Amino acid sequence: MNSKLAGVVAALALVLAACGSGQEGPAGVGTATPDAAAVIEIGSQYEPQNLDNTAGGGQGVTEAFNGNVYEGLFRLTDAGKVENLLAKGYEVSDDGLTYTFELREGVTFHSGKALTPADVKHSIERVTADDSQSARKSSLEAIESVETPDDGTVVVELAHRSVSLVYNLTYVWIVNADAKDLATAEDGTGPYELGAWKRGSTLSLDRFPGYWGTPPANNGVVFHYFTDATALNNALLTNAVDIVTSQQSPDALAQFTGNPDYRVSEGHSTTKLLLAFNDRKAPFDEPLVRKAVSSAIDDAKLLESIWAGHGSLIGSMVPPTDPWYEDLTKVNPYDVELAKRQLAEAGYAKGFRFTLDTPNYDPHPTAATFIKSELAKVGITVDINVITADEWYSKVYKNHDFAATLQEHVNDRDVVWYGDPDFYWGYDDKQVSEWIKDAERARTPEEQTELLKKANRRIAENAAGDWLYLYPQIVVAASNLSGYPVNGLNSQFYAYGIKKS
Amino acid sequence: MKGRHTFAAGCVLVGLVLAVAVVSLVWLPYDPSDTTGGRLAPPGGEHLLGTDKLGRDLLTRLMVGARIALTVGAGSVLVGGVLGVAAGLLAGFATRWLDDALSAALDILIAFPTLLLAMLVVAVREASLGSAIVAIGLAMSGVVARLTRVLVKRVLAQDYITASRTSGTSWPRLVTEHVLPNIWPTLLVNLALQLGLAVLAEASLSYLGLGPPPPNASWGRLLQEAQATVLTAPLGAVAPGVLLVVLVVGVNLVADGLRDLADPTRRSSR
Secondary structure, three states: OHHHHHHHHHHHHHHHHHHOOOOOOOOOOOOOOOOOOOEEEEEEOOOOOOOOOOOOOHHHHHHHHEOOOEOOOEEEOOOOOEEEOOEEEEEEOOOOOEEEEEEOOOOEOOOOOEOOHHHHHHHHHHHHOOOOOOOOHHHHOOEEEEEEEEOOEEEEEEOOOOOOHHHHHHHOOOOOOOOOOOOOOOOOOOOEEEEEEEOOOEEEEEEOOOOOOOOOOOOEEEEEEOOOHHHHHHHHHOOOOOEEOOOOOHHHHHHOOOOOOEEEEEEOEOOEEEEEEOOOOOOOOOHHHHHHHHHHOOHHHHHHHHHOOOOEOOOOOOOOOOOOOOOOOOOOOOOHHHHHHHHHHOOOOOOOEEEEEEEOOOOHHHHHHHHHHHHHOOOOEEEEEEEOHHHHHHHHHHOOOOOEEEEEEOOOOHHHHHHOOOOOOOOOOHHHHHHHHHHHOOOOHHHHHHHHHHHHHHHHHOOOEEEEEEOOEEEEEEOOEEOOOOOEHHHOOOOOOOEEO | OHHHHHHHHHHHHHHHHHHHHHHHHHOOOOOOOOOOOOOOOOOEOOEOOOEOOOOOEHHHHHHHHHHHHHHHHHHHHHHHHHHHHHHHHHHHHOOHHHHHHHHHHHHHHHHOOHHHHHHHHHHHOOOOHHHHHHHHHHHHHHHHHHHHHHHHHHHHOOHHHHHHHHOOOOHHHHHHHHHHHHHHHHHHHHHHHHHHHHHHHHHHHHHOOOOOOOOOOOHHHHHHHHHHHOOOOOHHHHHHHHHHHHHHHHHHHHHHHHHHHHOHHHHHOO
């Protein structure tokens, strides 16, 4: 009996050590000629919930399908530029309320049907529909109607100006209006069509022979899904995958940096880790308390602990890739004495106690532990309540039943959520809402940028949340791979340019 | 004598962990939430075993972990022992349908995986030290109850019990005077074995994030947190693993030793 038990214990202790072994490099690469017949094996930690981005498909379906299977009227390139894609061009009326889009000819869906303006109308209306769960739904609220006057044109009428309309349309997938059940199947116009989706394991994309544009540089891609970062890195070390879309463990990088068989690239990310307060309820309805908490936490040290020198501090909701970025890290500097004074001024000289709802996956529990020890220094007691992603969604996001929470926000240009008092954190500031509303109705991007900078500065001054840090975007690939995206903007991952030699 | 040596070796191992836990109550090298140590500092100098990602001293966390492991182990044995012995006595004395019903219930409880049961308990309550103790104790009570039932039935079948019953002894007195004194050595050995299993179960629960929430330094949580840094700072994963082995092997040696000492047939068959 006891030998069996001892075996179990030993296994539990040693299985971890074993996880990191097997450190063989990939086979030597003889030639440098791209192999158009090669299939690219992609490792990711973000498996789609379903295949529809208007039905809660999540970050995973954006990563796998955006630009690969589905295309928009416009494309947001990896460098953050907006380019024409299914639209050849567009015109805006002088009052800024009518957009006329000219569609590209010769585009067919994977099912063989030709692209028509009716499909575009249907696709936009899917996102704005009442039951749509698209994260971008509110950005398209200006759209009043979509008309299809002829075979090659789509006309969008707006209720008010919307300076980011074209940008926002990069997120609207154009789908076949006749397609059924898009949660498990697809019918897009992209360079790849869906091969097979084995839930919990892989999703393969095959080259679409009827693609209108430049064919992909490879013969197809397979996304391999892992829930565990260590397992994913081992897959890369043993050649089971060629590339990891987003490396989540800095300590695993040591295996790849300095190894000629791999290349590590650090690009720009838009993912922010937030300590979000419930701005509706005491004590966090008081800006001074929120500022004190922000100043009591050493963000630089937290970032160093979790990311070991990668990533950056931003001091607010806007990452450097958004046009209205400003370095606001000095607004609520790390200063324990300042935090104590602010707490005293707010009437909490002896501190207080609150529960921090913490999602159960990394890095949240580690960050929560750190915050607890930091806030203890100013007399604030933190009770860490670990919850699942589902619980977070219902308890925090829907029911607003929380004091403070930790969450990563992946989207770009999402500072606009501070203009919505009904959002989960309940930041209700008439001035900010107005600036954000006016920014979208601005005549020029410059005017929009100016207003959003003001809004961003103000939420930082009021510590609407505590923006702990901006994630790094680290892509690790076998060195025989080239042409892959390095910036994880809005978590998309264009696979069509990837070459294997 | 083999039993005596096994018992002594087990006591040394368990005593070691117990001593660490007791010391941790009065003295720790650092505050468990002190994050001033620097990220993954190597062993030696200021931090004997190095630090974790947040700069917390590993030795401090291991010492606090010993306390948690022993608390959960002892707590669940108490819960499992009390529930199990009570249910076992009831089933042992019961006849026909009640015995059948209890036995069936125990079989179901035993067939239920401990971790799954723990997840249910955590879902109903919350992830905490108490939940872990309740969950592991509940799972354990099935095994203890079944063993107790068999032992009780065996004792009750003896002629002297029949004699005692006919002379009008009440069943509470039967339990305290005849049944318990006859079955406790076997029960004790079993409970000692269960203690080892409980320590392991707690480590697994914490590893899965279902144990006491952070910043509690349970050994299972230490293993989980060290997983990502196992290549750069292997001691973070090795040290809690070794301590788990020491404690569980120690507890099992104690149990084996107890069995050998308590069982006359083993004593003579050297």
